[in-house]
Amino acid sequence: MATLQKIRNRAGLLVAIIIGLALFAFILGDLLRSGSSLMRPQQLEVAEIDGESVQYPDFQKQIEELADIYKMNTGNNQLDDNAWTQVREQAWQKVVRDIVMGDVYEDLGITVTSDELFDMVQGNNLHPIIQQLFRNQTTGQVDKTAVLQFLKSLEGNATSQQKAYWLYIESQIKEERIQAKYTNMIRQGLYVTNMEAENSLAAKNHQANVQFVTLPFSNISDSAITVSEKELKSYYNDHLEDYKQEASRTIEYISFDVVASDEDDANTLKWVEDSKSEFESIQDNEQYVNVNSDIRFENVYQKKEDLSADLAEFAFNSEVGSVYGPYKEGNSYKLVKIDDFKDLPDSVQARHILIKPETVGSYDEAIALADSLKGLIEKGANFATLAETYSEDPGSARKGGDLGWFKRGQMVKPFEEAAFNGKVKEVYPVTTQFGVHLVQPTQKGKEVKQVRLATLSRTVEPSTQTYQNVYALASKFVGENQDYEAFTNSIAEQKLNKKIATVNENQREIAGLESSRSLIRSAYQADEEDILANNEGSPIFELGDSFIIAALAGITDEGTASFEDVKPRVELAVKKLKKADALVAKMKAASGDSLEALASSLNTEVKSANNLSFNSFSIPGVGAEPNVIGTLSSLEKGKISTPIKGNNGVFVVEVVTVTEGTDENLDAEKTRLAQSLGYRANYQAYEAQRNSVEIDDKRSKFY
Secondary structure (H helix, E strand, C coil): CCEEEEEHHCCCCCCCCCCCCCCCCCCCCCHHHHHHHCCCCHHEEEEEEEEEEEHHHHHHHHHHHHHHHHHHHHHHCCHHHHHHHHHHHHHHHHHHHHHHHHHHHHHHHHCCCCCHHHHHCCCCCCHHHHHHCCECCCCEECCHHHHHHHHHHHHHHHHHHHHHHHHHHHHHHHHHHHHHHHHHHHHHHCCHHHHHHHHHHHHHHHHEEEHHHHHHHHCCCCCCCCCCCCHHHHHHHHCCHHEECCCCEEEEEEEEEEECCHHHHHHHHHHHHHHHHHHHCCCHHHHHHHHHCCCCCCCCEECHHHHCHHHHHCCCCCCCCEEEEEEEEECEEEEEEEEEEEECEEEEEEEEEEHHHHHHCCCCHHHHHHHHHHHHHHHCHHHHHHHHHCCCCCCCCCCCEEEEECCCCCCEEEEEEEHHHHHCCCCEEECCCCCEEEEEEECCCCEEEEEEEEEEECCCCCCCCHHHHHHHHHHHHHCCCCCCCHHHHHHHCCCCCCCEEEECCCCCCCCCCCCCHHHHHHHCCCCCEEEEECCCCCCCCEECCCEEEEEEEEEEECCCCCCHHHHHHHHHHHHHHHHHHHHHHHHHHCCCCHHHHHHHHHCCCEEEEEEEECCCCCCCCEECCCCHHHHHCCCCCCEEEECEEEECCEEEEEEEEEEEEEEEECHHHHHHHHHHHHHHHHHHHHHHHHHHCCCCCCHHHHC
């Protein structure tokens, strides 16, 4: 019978079940301090979608339910920040889709009946999700008996979590089916005409080899072009759609970074020096290193050439128990002790059988199968035959599991240790991130002397006193500069490194600032030129190993950016147009009735591009040039074009040869185009519905 654990393991393979899992980070903060006003519906509103209010308690419940599913799916009791972010985003997308599409489905009469769900879960037309979960891994067939037994078990002693998990699977099946019905309805309304297919075939078949001369816009410096205010405003008014903008906030901030002081460095060195005599006398080097070092003991033997010159000189001219150091490497002080010498091969030939947990149900079942196969091999079964039958590494399975010869560092550590340290012909079970392996060394290369080192390492880190000293500097700055003007002036006077970040409301982090969501939320709760404050009301944000003091420098509303805000961009666009006009005039004035003559007159060269068609996206070595490609697709062979204004410069092109393809299968082309339309419908039909409603996203107040 299928167990819930098996279903959870296999569910990890199903994109349809979990679509972008993650976690949420909920900070109620200032809302809790707002007293009774918190209880007003508008205070608890996470969003308003198409006029429908989404309240925080309802939305939070969906997040928690998805988080529970994620925990069951992964076996993890705790979720990291990335997982919470994904879970919250998945919950949001589901809420939006349910509201946006709910009325659409109802108006069209699209639904999934209980009989239909029964048929998909345990009837004659099992849904792909059910097929995947209950497929017998040996026969490849769906075990309907296992489905029925599992459903029966849910009626008995199943926990509430198990029942909730199954209800979630059913809800995903229903949701996928109703979406498929809607998409199929849209696709059935799409049609490709004969003329569309004929034009597509013609464009695809017509391929040209071309030569061209180009004058790039960079030939004219920006300073050589003058533009008037009137020209800029005229261009801006004619291209308002190009200057649409989302709401954003501009933050200016300074960072007081906590870095280890000279005193911290000296104290770290002293600790290592004081540990040297104890390290020299200890017998169990592995245990001592694992307890006292910042890096764990590595069971790795190294050749002389694998080590730095100084360390190699020490290691291969000293005895077991000798200690080298302390010395500084990077940001750590280290002591190195010779733990052991061995004569080991520098390469090995091995074969393996890989068993993936997701295939057999779990790591425990993979280990059990590996133990069974190991027993068979030890009793005389043929390793190669078993590898061909059971191994899930297709590359080696076809060769009886043989991996050939490999050196150290080419395999993951547990696998490498078994191959290099194990005896030839012995079989060793090994667990890695890829699954459970049965590793058998078959041959070993020439043995050379190698050393295993025990390294006691201590990283130089800021002390508590250092943190306090840096915090005191940040406190002094903010105490003396409590408004935006003082903040800005003081930064200039002290020549501090002011940084600027423009952030969107639901952005999670600012590049370079660890866990900076609280700073972004503060920016959206402040007025322009406010000094920002964290949830405790302090103007000092502790983000990672930095203390941040920030001010809200600007507020950008959603809509069309003002002319002044985008004036530099407008100026660049207008100058580009003027450059194009100037280069066109230069080309027209140049002498020559061939590309070679034109290139010579312009002091440039003729370039080539092959196999270009109307469906091409770019010209090799030049970039995206739709105007040029559109022109050459209709240009007669041997004819030189007039100057063409492109994205990167001005072009004159000539078609040298034309190859006409032979694809005349009109029906196949219609089918291909219809499929392409269908794929687009899957996404664009929903996007069109979503864009037709107003969505007021207020999640940033809570998360």
